[in-house]
Amino acid sequence: MNAVSTKGPIVDPGMCRCCGFMKRCRVLNVEYTHMGKKEVYADMIMDCFGLLLSNMDGSERDRLVCAPCVGRLREASAFRHQVLLCEEAFLLKIQRDGDEACGIKTEVKLEDTVMEDDGGSTDAPDYDDHVVDDSLETEDQTSQDTLKDPITKETSTDPPEEISVKKKSIKKRSSAKKAVTPAQRQKIKKELVTRMEKLNSMLKQKLNEPDAIAPITAKTRKAELLKQKANQKMSQERMLHHNTVTIVENSYVCPFKTRISNYYCYYCKDIFTDCNELRIHTLKHDPQYFEDHMEAKKITRIDITQIDCRLCNEKISSLEDFKKHLSTVHKKIIYPADTNEFLTFKLSMDNLNCLECGCSFPFIDKLIEHMTDHFGKYVCDMCGACFIEESTLCQHIRGHKKVDTNFPCEICGKNFKSNYSRQLHTATVHEKRPVVHCYKCEASFLSYAQRNRHLINVHGDKRKFACQSCDKVFDVRKTMVEHTRKYHLQVCRHQCDVCDQRFYAPSQLKEHKVTHTGERNYTCDYCDKSYPRRQSLQDHIRSHTNDRRYKCNVCNSTFTQSGSLKSHMKTHEGFEMGEGFPS
Incomplete structure (x- = not known):
């Protein structure tokens, strides 16, 4: 066995061989140091329970043990050590009772160090009968120590593991008041030696019981492993x-990750907006490395547009059919489970449908949020929100604690809910420092919109999300969805308390409220006119700069404000303003 450092190798996450859970683990047959003592967990299991673990020469990920199981193993080892000490003390007590019957007064002590000789007179030296025993770190050490000579006349210099018996003075008999002669002393000494030898033989036999196990051959080991696997109740998580x-390893399903309506490759974290490109890219990776990229306590998201068997090229369309195919045709073990192994999707460039209830959603983030209605099992005690994963719930709870926390900008005074948002605002707005990086080159930008335009113009990305209700095309899926909700579906959730008028965004409601209070906080730098809304001021400033951005499609006339264009369009007979007309 190779020696390792005090800390030893740690695998995170890994599957524990003792409890079956995915946790932070150590290696079973590698030497570690705990409280100044070296320990090998596979050897401790053999010593305590007589179990010889299999596959100890295989991959490191196949011979792991977690910290809770190590703690229980240490307790079992300590208990075994305690039982052995008590057994030894019991045997020595029997020996002491026999000595007292012969007129010899003895003391039995279990200590961690060898006791020194009391000393005494030259004629009748006093001796102490001490039994010294340390922590019995291993069975081999103790069994060897018990074979040593138990009686010495000089101070012992042997290690603490050695069981040593030292002479104590032979006292006068209380009844006869006579001193013990040298011949009697020699006779008693021989009887004591005989009893100690018998004691050592009994103790050795007791300590060597695990060694009496018959050697396990390869055939019997395989049979024992098959029996253990058949009788073992695996945990649901395992x-x-x-x-x-x-x-995943035996099919063509596509595992993926998502963030802000983008798709990420499960293996190399490349970003895709087209799900078809994601599927083609994922086929380049070997699924045998899938387990190395799995995250503990995270449910994998997979696209099941194409399942099909990798082992025999069988065309399969259902995940349940594929499980039956693996177990019946290829004899793969598929355990019955009460919950789903994955969150399953059929990705498409159009609306995404829930495979459980058929509901349609415009982009992946909303669909995943909807999936909590079917698979959510972690509930927030503060607001009742439900989540699929425990880590998401913990992140949500931290959000409750930050609701009343404000992080004001030191330059403009604007408040933010997190320090990260404030730093991002300062970098992009005040310092004009690019913080949004391109993942295909070393370019950086002030906003995600600028990066998206860079990806289209420089790298040739196809970021085209067309509105189904008008002819507008957007670079970001989320922008297209917001456009649809605002102008076509007219989803207005923010209502004015005075006039009951509704608005799409809270900023629009805030600007509307000043029309009731009469505030005019936006003043023109050219003519000192004031307006209640920022947008009204910007429209007015275009009259000073001669910015004629609104153009008539009929007569090519140009105007500085959209209202002027609307009034002008009424002069053309038969013209109707469509939904996409500027407002």
């Missing part, structure tokens, strides 16, 4: 983990 890895 069964789900096994099913997930087996299905």
Whole structure:
């Protein structure tokens, strides 16, 4: 066995061989140091329970043990050590009772160090009968120590593991008041030696019981392992983990991750906006490395547009059919599970449908949010919100604690809910420092919109999200959805308390409220006119700069304000302003 450092290797996450959970683990047959003592967990299991673990020469990920199981193993080892000490003390007590019957007064002490000789007179030296025993770190050490000579006349210099018996003075018999002669002393000494030898033989036999186990051959080991696997009740988490890895490794399903309506490759984290490109890219990766990229306590999201078996090229359209195919045709183990191994999707460039209830959603973030209605099992005690993963719930709870926390900008005074938002605002708005990086080159930008235009113009990305109700095309899917909700669906959730008028965004409601209070906080730098809304001021300033951005499609006349264009269009007979007309 190779020696390792005090800390030893740590695998995170890994599957514990003792409890079956995915946790932070150590290696079973590697030497670690705890409280100044070296320990090998596979050897401790053998010493305590007589179990010889299999596959100790295989991959490091197949021979792991978690910290809670290590703690329980240490307790079992300590308890075994305690039982051995008590057994030894019991045997020595029997020996002491026999000595007292012969007129010898003895003391039995279990200590961690060898006791020194009391000393005494030259004629009748006093001796102490001490039994010294340390922590019995291993069985081999103790069994060897018990073979040593138990009686010495000089101070012992042997290690603490050695069981040593030192002479104590032979006292006068209380009844006869006579001193013990040298011949009697020699006879008693021989009887004591005989009893100690018998004691050592009994103790050695007791300590060497695990060694009496018959050697395990390869055939009997295989039979024992098959029996253990058949009788073992696997935990639900371990069964789900096994099913997930087996299905992904043997099929063409596409695992993926998402963020802000973008798709990320599960293996190399490349970003895609087109789900078809994601599927083609994922086929380049070997699914045998899927398990190395799995995150603990995270449910994998997979696209099941194409399942199909990798082992025999069988065309399969259902995940349940594929499980039956693996177990019946290829004899793969698929455990029955009470919950799903994945969150399943059929990705498309159009609206996404929930595979459980058929509801349609415009982009992936909303669909995943909807999936909590079917698979959510972690509930927030403060607001009742439901989540699929425990980590998401913890992040949500931290948000409750930050609701009343404000992080004001030191330059303009604007408040933010997090320090990150404030730093991003300062960098992009005041310092004009680009913080949005391109993931295909080293370019940086002030906003995500600028990066998206860079990806289209420089790298040739196809970021085209067309509105289904008009002819507008957007670079970002989320912008297209907001356009649809605002102008076509007219989703207005923010209502004025005075006139009951509704608005799409809270900023629009805030600007509207000043029309009731009469405030005119936006003043023109050219003519000192004031307006209640910023947009009204910007429209007015174009009259000074001669910015004629509104053009008539009929007669090519240009105007500085959209209202002027609307009035002009009424002069053309038969013209109707469509939904996409500027407002």
